[in-house]
Each structure stands twice: as structure tokens, then as C-alpha cells.
Amino acid sequence: MDVFLTGFPKKLLVAVSVVILIAMCVTPVDARSVEHRRRHQRRPDSMAEITKDDTLKRPKNSNTEQYRNATRKIKHKLRNTKRFFDQDRKRLNETREYRDGMPGWLPAVNFVDIHFHDYRTPRKNGKTISERKFTYLMPKLYKTLKEYEVLFKRLDNVQLESWDHSFTNYIIVRQNLLSNTLAKLFSTIAEIQENMVAVKMQIPPFDESRMKLETLKTKVDATQCLKNDYIAFRGYGNLLNNWYSEFRCPLNKKADKKCAAFHAKMKEKLGNKRFKNNRNVSLTS
Template identity: 50%
Template sequence: MSNLIDMCNCCNGCSSRRQGYTLKLSFPKKLLVATSVLVILAMVVMPSEARALQHKIRHERRQHDAVALTKDARIRQEELRRRPHRRPALLPQTKDPAERLRNLEAERFKNATRTIQKKLKNTRRYFNEERKVLNETREYRDGMPAWLPTINFVAIHFHTYKKQGATLSERKFAYVIPKLHKSLKEFLEIFDRLYKVEVDFADDPFSNYNRTRHELIWNTTRRLYSTIAEIEENMAAVNVPEQNFTPSKSLQALEMKVDAPQCLKNDYIAFRAYGNLLNNWFSEFKCPHGKKVTTKNAKCAAYEAKLIEKKNKRNKNTER
């Protein structure tokens, strides 16, 4: 053994290996290299996999937290989706066939009223926007000519709907909608007449105004026709008859040939009255008498206060 050790003193390996001898206690180089590579890979890969696993856990936790945070938002979206104006509300179930038919009939009148109300709201909005293009002057802010129709909103607002075998929705529709229909047709007649008015001694500035007023009257008349047709369609759907309409004789007081100042005055009076009519009708639908919205909503409270004031004045005048 000592001879073998003495012989292994060169850099190129032991002479015993060159002579075919092997050392039983030596470690193979290939196995050593393979083991080293595995150790290095394990040291590199295991931290990466651990970081990936931690990242996955954090990602799943964030998704869970996001779902938890948006739970209220999803509930609100679900409530909005189920609102009556997007999905018809289910009628309460009842075993009585007569009561079920009564509820269905009431729902028909409510739907017809909502459709008319929406159409009236759009008509009012478009008119208020287009009316701004005209130059309104303070010179013509007063006046109540004979040709201007009047409607008693005090009587409409404080009307008592006595039970007569029909639902409240049916009784209210049958009382209010024909009056709305008549008032709009009256102003349709006025705007038809104003459109045909001839003006004497029109200068260049008034000619520009005249073109603008014709455009406004044309658009207003077109939307009035559409709104009236919507009302008539819904009245027919719920079997409420239309009232016979005859043009007012007082409309003849609206002259067809005037000078420029009188034309401006007539226009302003008609546009102001029509705007007030749409506002009052819209408030009448939105602010029914005896409902909580009339006291909680500031505009509704102001509208009812104005009607109460008019009602009290009329009662005083009647007492005298």
C-alpha cells in the first residue's frame, strides 16, 4: 500500500490507474459533478417556486378581497336592474279572481299614465331648450289676452276621487288625462295660427327673428302632434273616450296681420303660457295631492303652496 501511495505523486493521475489498478475508496468524478449540479439547481429552483407559490396565494387573496369589497356594489346593481321602470313589478298574488282582475286593470292605467308622463316630460324639455334661441324682452312680460286658454289647476290638484266601483288609477286617469289632452290641443291651435301670422313693415333684424320663430313654432307644433297622438293611443288602450274638441271662438281675437311689436308680444305671451302649462302639468303628475312627495320635495311643496294661495283667494272673492 505504501508503494502505491509513493507512486501517486504526479499530476496526470496515479500510475496504478495507468497500470489497470483501481482504488476502491475513491469518489467518481462524474457522479460528483452530477451531484453538484443537482444541488445548485435545487438551491436556485426551490426559492423561485416558493416565490411563485407565495405570489399565487397573494393573488387569490386579493381576488377574494376584491369580490368581498364589490359585494355591496353588485347588490346595488341588482337592485337597479330590478327597479319597476326596467322590469314590471309583480302584482301581489291573490286567490280571488275578481281582485286579481282588478289589480291587472289598475296596472294598465298606471302604465298608460307613466307613458304619457314620460312623453310630456320630453315635450317640456325640448321646448325649454329651443325657446332660449328667441330674444325675449322685458317689454312684453305682462298680458293676458282673450285668445289665451286657461285651465283650472286648483280644481285638478284638489279634486277628490270618490269611489265609484273603479280603481283609483282608473278614476284619476279618466279625470286628468282628458283635461291634459284638451289643453294641448288648444295650444296646438294657437301655434298653428301664430305660424301663419303676417307682419307689416318688417325690417332686417325682425326678418332674422321671424325665421327663428318659424323654426321654433314648427318644432313645437310637431312635438305637440306627437304628444297628443301618444295620449290618444293610451286613452284608446284603456277604453277612455276622447272628448269632442272644438276650437275656441276667442281665438279669432288673435289677429293674422300685425306689426312687428305686436307679433313679438303675441309670441312671448304664447310661449310663456305654453311653458307654464307644461310645467304645471309636469308638477301635477309628479306631485299628487296627499302624497308624501309633496311635502318632502321642495319643488312639490312650492307648487302646492302656490295652488293653496290661489284657492284661498278664490274662496275670499266668493265670500264677498
């Protein structure tokens, strides 16, 4: 070794040794840094833009969106129908002659069973909740509105046997209310049919003969006309309120005050229904 280094400056020899040692320590680190940069350079820009939320996001179900949009349109139509009816109904002169009651000719709707219907079981043919809810509710909504359309047409054709002069103003307001109600009702039914066809759902048949209209006379006096009108208009107003609340207030929506009141009312009716059923069972046993 001394032979090779003979005549080589000692200071230069020391400097070269230091450089070699530094290079041996630094080179692996630099190599790793360079390799790290190369991997990032090879990574496509699109990969860098992907976030955690994007990787977890599921593709939208087009069928679900279609049923949701159809339901939303009908809910808005019900809201407008209800609003116009409430406005027209205020103009009707309701007197103390009216009598509460539930005659056989008034359409009845079991909103307790509708409200507490379980859409999660059974799961049939892979249908979504939106689709099952739509296919369950729409035939019932369609049927009840068609029943009131028939009822109001019958009331519109009532012939009064006798009335006094003061009843004339009521007849005018009554006729306007019936005309406006039938027009809005026809439009709402058409909206339901259109959205059912849009999701390839068959329009359910409607049998008018199943309604119990025999006791609803078409020739009545002024007092009976007032009573029939009040019962029919009150029933229709309650129907619109309940249907709109049913669409607006699913069971899992409890923070809204109006929805909480609707849930409480349905729960109370459910309790009364169970009590009556248990009582009837005990009486027959």
C-alpha cells in the same frame, strides 16, 4: 310470586326491572317525537316555503296596472315635451318690448280645481283610484294641448305688415320654435290618444269654435307679433310645467322640494280663489 322467581338470579332480576321502568318513562316521549316527525314529513314542501308576507300579499289588479302604465307613459312624454320646448325657447330673442297680460285668446286652465280634486269620493262602479284619476285628467290634458295646437298654428300663419332688418333673425328663430313646438305637441297628443284607446276610453270631442280667437289678428306689425309670441310661449311653458307637476306631485307627496313648492303655489291660489268668491258673494248680497 316467590314461586315463579325461584332460581332466577337476583342481579338479573334487578336489571330487568330497571329496563322496564326506563322503557315506561321513555316510550311516550319517543312516541310523541315520532308522531311530530311524521306530521312534518306529511307537510308538503310548498307549505314550508310560504312566508307571512306571501299570505298577506294581494293579487295585482290588471286594470290598475294598465292605467298606471298609461299614466306613466304620458307623464314621461310631457316631461320630454317640456324639456324640448324649454331648450328651443331659450334661443328666442326676448326683448323688453314684451308686455305681460292674459288676453282672451290665451287658453285658461283651472289647475286649482284639478290639483285638489277628490278621487276617493264618490266610489263609482268599483273603479280604482288610478282609473278615476286617469279618466278625470286625460280629457282635460287633451283639451288644453289641442287648444295650444290651434293657437300655434294660427301664430305660424301670421303675416307681418312691416319690420326692419334686425327683426329678420327673430323671424327665423321664431319659425324654428313654432315648427318644433307643433311637431312635439302633435306627438304628445297622439301619445295621449293612443293610451286612452288602450284602456278603452273614448277620445273626447274637441270644438275649436269655442276658443276666443277673434281678437288674435293674423296681420300684425313686428311689435304686436313680439307681444303675442311672448304671451303664447309663456302660457304654454307654464301649462307644461303645471301639468307635469300635477302628474309628478300627488297631494300625498310632500317630501320632495319641487312638489312642496307646487303644493304651496296651488294652496295659495285656492285661498285667493275662495277670497274672491266670498267677496263677490258679499257684494251681491
